[in-house]
Amino acid sequence: MKPLHYLRALRGIVARELYRFLHQRERFISALVRPLVWLFVFAAGFRSTLGLAISPPYETYILYEVYITPGLLGMIQLFNGMQSSLSMVYDREMGSMRTLLVSPLPRWFLLSSKLVAGVAVSILQVYVFLSIAWAYGIEAPAEGYLAVLPALLLSGVMLGALGLLLSSFIRQLENFAGVMNFVIFPMFFMSTALYPLWKIQESSELLYRLAQWNPFSQAVELIRFALYGQFNGMACGYTAGATALFLAAAILGYNPSKGMMQRKGGA
Amino acid sequence: MSAAVPALEVEHLSFAYGPRKALDGVGFRVQRGECAILLGPNGAGKSTLFSLVTRLYDAPAGQIRIAGRSLRQDSCAALARLGVVFQQPTLDLDLSVAQNLRYHAALHGLSRKEAELRIREELERQGMYARRDEKVRQLNGGHRRRVEIARALLHRPVLLLLDEPSVGLDVPSRKxxxxxxxELCRSRDLAVLWATHLIDEIGEEDSLIVLHQGRVRARGMVREVLAGQGVETVSAAFHRLTAEGEA
Known part of the structure; x- marks a missing residue:
């Protein structure tokens, strides 16, 4: 296979995902409504009850809305990753996943391209959200809006890979509710998206440990630091490691010889 | 490709879901220009066979070659020569006909220019070119199938797999x-493996592969299979070949 073939296929897969997303306006709006409700309602309500000490990357006291914003960017990507996973289960039930898998390219490349396409959609959502937050008065340094892009790429790939991995295990669409309850909610609430680690430690040592090792926390911290023009090496390394692990497991899950599909006998 | 190399070659293929054997030593060949009809009752192993030939998963035993390329060892080259129409509709309903076809062309590495030429050619051949900008959702079942066949032929495959493509179509669309x-088999020298349970779709010039309980029960031209069973109709031959194991 020629490199040009790979490039054309990648472009085709990303274009299809973007077309689909833009054609489904309800999906675009609902993807934005969720974090906006958290920002305008939840964060505004908790503003007065949650006091936050100065901690990196912030250099002054900040409002709760400012603290929660990177967490909500992570939330957009988390839900998008799971949405992609849901759509893959749907595609598999509907058969359109087979049209992708029967293409004459290595399966790892096809799945990674699908992942990249999902991440492109999530980044589009994140920037629309950031512009609304900016209009609301939550402003990051100008360079932060650019610096956050690679962080969003990495966190998006990690969460997308997790979604891909889950989709290789889930046979039917109905089982997806379990993913919401057992993956998305625990990952989101046991993380630094809503409260800083030291605040969690004050309440429970166990929760603190769980939140600390939660890859979603690390992704949120990577985004948080990048949005303020800083690099968090520990969060970056951890997120990259989790990405590699999830991606390898997902590719194995879709492997024609060893994968889950073979055992389940489904497409 | 040399005419002597079969478009599809399946040898000693076995597959099991846990303890349940779905395919047991299946073997057959489909030559270029041949329309091979795969007949079998529900649970005969047709879907498993299609999953293996499209490499959804690999078989632990046996060999599949498409145009001489091993599906396991040289899977990309083998899949590049394969076109598939799945039983379930697999078009994106919210995208236009042309967008669906461009996506497929991209997966097969066709340039934009080449893709547009072939899309035009395949759609015109089936009288669908004027509807290229319509969303697939707006098309009826028969027209969607035409688009799927056009899509499966875009990259000029040697072998076309059809998994019960006429299910849900009205009589004129089926015909x-x-x-x-x-006509494709004759004009393009295309090999077709067509899974169906509708006996009236079988032509006299077709070949038959009868699959039952994971094994090939008969293989040959229609008249050869009928002669072998000593019957006059495909329906009678089918019932005789698949009677074993029926309650």
Missing amino acids: ALVDYIH
Whole structure:
């Protein structure tokens, strides 16, 4: 296979995902409504009850809305990753996943391209959200809006890979509710998206440990630091490691010889 | 490709879901220009066979070659020569006909220019070119099938797999589909493996593969299979070959 073939296929897969997303306006709006409700309602309500000490990357006291914003960017990507996973289960039930898998390219490349396409959609959502937050008065340094892009790429790939991995295990669409309850909610609430680690430690040592090792926390911290023009090496390394692990497991899950599909006998 | 190399070659293929054997030592060949009908009752192993030939998963035993390329060892080259129409509709309903076809062309590495030429050619051949900018959702079942066949042919495959493509179509659409596929075999020297349970879709010039309980029960031209069973109709031959194991 020629490199040009790979490039054309990648472009085709990303274009299809973007077309689909833009054609489904309800999906675009609902993807934005969720974090906006958290920002305008939840964060505004908790503003007065949650006091936050100065901690990196912030250099002054900040409002709760400012603290929660990177967490909500992570939330957009988390839900998008799971949405992609849901759509893959749907595609598999509907058969359109087979049209992708029967293409004459290595399966790892096809799945990674699908992942990249999902991440492109999530980044589009994140920037629309950031512009609304900016209009609301939550402003990051100008360079932060650019610096956050690679962080969003990495966190998006990690969460997308997790979604891909889950989709290789889930046979039917109905089982997806379990993913919401057992993956998305625990990952989101046991993380630094809503409260800083030291605040969690004050309440429970166990929760603190769980939140600390939660890859979603690390992704949120990577985004948080990048949005303020800083690099968090520990969060970056951890997120990259989790990405590699999830991606390898997902590719194995879709492997024609060893994968889950073979055992389940489904497409 | 040399005419002597079969478009599809399946040898000693076995597959099991846990303790349940779905395919047991299946073997057959489909030559270029041949329309091979795969007949079998529900649970005969047709879907498993299609999953293996499209490499959804690998078989632990046996060999599949498409145009001489091993599906396991040289899977990309083998899949590049394969076109598939799945039983379930697999078009994106919210995208236009042309967008669906461009996506497929991209997966097969066709340039934009080449893709547009072939999209035009395949759609015109089936009278669908004027509808290229319509969303697939707006098309009826027969027209969607035409688009799927156009899509499966875009990259000029050697072998076309059809998994019960006429399910859900009305009589005129079914007839048009059957005629078109037979015409493709003749005019393009295309090999077709067509899974169906509708006996009236079988032409006299077709070959038959009868699958039952994971094994090939008969293989040959229609008249050869009928002669072998000593019957006059495909329906009678089918019932005789698949009677074993029936309650």
